[in-house]
Amino acid sequence: MKPLEDELRNALKRVEPPPGFAGRVMARVEQLAEERARAAAKPARAWSPWSPWSWFGRRMSMSFGAIAALAAVVLLAVGLALWQQHRIEQERRAGEAARAQLIEALRVTSAKLNHVRSKVRAVTVDDNSIPRPGRHRTSSEPVFDGTDPGALPAA
Amino acid sequence: MKPKFKHLAEVLAAAGVLVLCAGLPAWAQNPKLNLGNLGKLADKADEVVDVTLDGPTLKFAQKFIESDENEKDDAEALKIIRNLTGVYVKSFEFDKPDQYSDADVDAIREQLKAPGWSKLVDVHSKKDHELDEVYLMTGPSGKNLGLAVISAERDQLTVVNIVGPIDMDHLADLEGKLGIPSDLDLKGDKGGHHAH
Numbered sequence: 001m002k003p004l005e006d007e008l009r010n011a012l013k014r015v016e017p018p019p020g021f022a023g024r025v026m027a028r029v030e031q032l033a034e035e036r037a038r039a040a041a042k043p044a045r046a047w048s049p050w051s052p053w054s055w056f057g058r059r060m061s062m063s064f065g066a067i068a069a070l071a072a073v074v075l076l077a078v079g080l081a082l083w084q085q086h087r088i089e090q091e092r093r094a095g096e097a098a099r100a101q102l103i104e105a106l107r108v109t110s111a112k113l114n115h116v117r118s119k120v121r122a123v124t125v126d127d128n129s130i131p132r133p134g135r136h137r138t139s140s141e142p143v144f145d146g147t148d149p150g151a152l153p154a155a
Numbered sequence: 156m157k158p159k160f161k162h163l164a165e166v167l168a169a170a171g172v173l174v175l176c177a178g179l180p181a182w183a184q185n186p187k188l189n190l191g192n193l194g195k196l197a198d199k200a201d202e203v204v205d206v207t208l209d210g211p212t213l214k215f216a217q218k219f220i221e222s223d224e225n226e227k228d229d230a231e232a233l234k235i236i237r238n239l240t241g242v243y244v245k246s247f248e249f250d251k252p253d254q255y256s257d258a259d260v261d262a263i264r265e266q267l268k269a270p271g272w273s274k275l276v277d278v279h280s281k282k283d284h285e286l287d288e289v290y291l292m293t294g295p296s297g298k299n300l301g302l303a304v305i306s307a308e309r310d311q312l313t314v315v316n317i318v319g320p321i322d323m324d325h326l327a328d329l330e331g332k333l334g335i336p337s338d339l340d341l342k343g344d345k346g347g348h349h350a351h
Contacts, residue, residue, distance in 0.1 A: 098208065098216035099223075102236065105206040105244040106326075109315045112306045113326060116287045119278045 184271040186241075186292040186301020188316040192262045193245045196312065199254045200247035209241035209318070235325050241318030252284075252309035260286070260307055263314055267303055275323075284309045291323070302326070 187209075197203045208216060217236055247255070267274070267290045276289040285308050292301040302323065304315040317326075 095215055095219035098212050099219045101206045101208055102213070102216040102220065102242060104204060105208060105242045105315075106236065108204055108206075108244050108246050108313060109242075109302075109304065109317065109326060112287075112304045112313055112315055113289070113323065115306060116276050116278065116289055116304065119287050120276055123278055 184269075184292065184294060184300060186271070186303075186316070186318045188243065188263060188266050188303060188314075190243055190245050190263065190314055190316065193247070193259060193312070193314060196245075196247045196255050196259065199249060201250040202246075202248040204244055204246035204313075206242060206244040208243070213239065213242060232325075235322060239317060239319035239321075241316070243316040243318075244314070246311070246313040248311045250310070254310070255307075255312050260305060260312070263303075263305060264288070271300065272303070289323075291321075 197205065217239075220236065221233055249255075267288075271292045271294070272290050273293065274288060275291050276287065278287040279285070286305065287307075288303075288305045290303040290305075291299060292303075294300045299321045301319070302315070302317040302321045304313070306313040306315075
């Protein structure tokens with residue numbers, strides 16, 4: 001039992017701190033107190049609307065995704081509107097072209113029918129007087145009465 | 156069972172033949188002319204009017220005219236064009252005479268010998284080398300199905316083919332309507348028929 005008692009006594013015997021230990025501890029405590037006091041006395045950060053610490057900045061950073069989505073939607077809407085306008089313009093141009101073609105075709109048709117009408121009238125008048133050499137009316141040509149010799153037969 | 160099926164097949168075949176025969180006249184009476192042979196004249200011509208309007212394009216043009224507020228007053232003219240299903244015009248004016256051959260015209264006239272077509276007007280002038288012919292295609296019910304006009308002079312050739320029900324008098328009176336000028340420059344028509 002003796003050796004054990006000796007070991008315990010050695011382990012639990014009072015050990016004196018190294019010289020200057022208390023002084024270093026006290027210096028450290030004072031240094032920490034000064035740092036705390038300095039941090040408490042520091043002025044507040046300057047305000048900026050874009051600062052991430054400001055209310056607006058926080059809002060902005062929080063809603064950045066929403067704004068990007070909104071911009072994309074606006075761009076899409078503008079693009080769609082432009083495309084629609086382009087399509088309508090193309091359709092209008094095609095319609096104008098088709099209309100012009102139809103009008104031109106009807107113009108030529110109307111002109112030619114009137115041309116033929118006047119020829120028939122001239123031939124009929126000629127036949128009623130003296131036939132002109134080289135010009136003849138065929139058997140299939142309709143016969144017109146004198147009231148309206150230029151009229152085409154009713155279709 | 157076999158003879159029954161054979162009988163059914165015979166009946167179906169006979170019905171098919173009947174349907175084909177019934178549809179044949181309608182198919183044969185096609186008022187659309189093939190004007191493709193005239194295309195080559197465009198290179199020689201001084202002025203060319205080449206209009207091919209049918210199907211959706213013609214309907215589009217008709218709708219476009221109908222929707223035009225300025226054309227609302229031309230109800231009669233609109234009525235004429237509303238029922239058309241095809242409008243084909245080839246008109247060539249040459250700066251020199253005899254730029255087209257008789258064969259060019261005959262190719263069109265041959266098509267107009269098909270059943271249904273009847274010649275309404277035929278004015279020839281051998282001296283002036285002029286030809287004006289108007290043809291109308293009439294269906295079995297007496298309804299007009301199409302119109303063809305051939306107008307040939309030494310220095311110009313015009314072929315008009317209109318498909319659809321047509322009132323020719325109204326067609327001739329289209330001048331001054333739908334934006335068609337009423338003072339048309341017609342060779343040999345100095346008297347001039349003006350729209351009402």
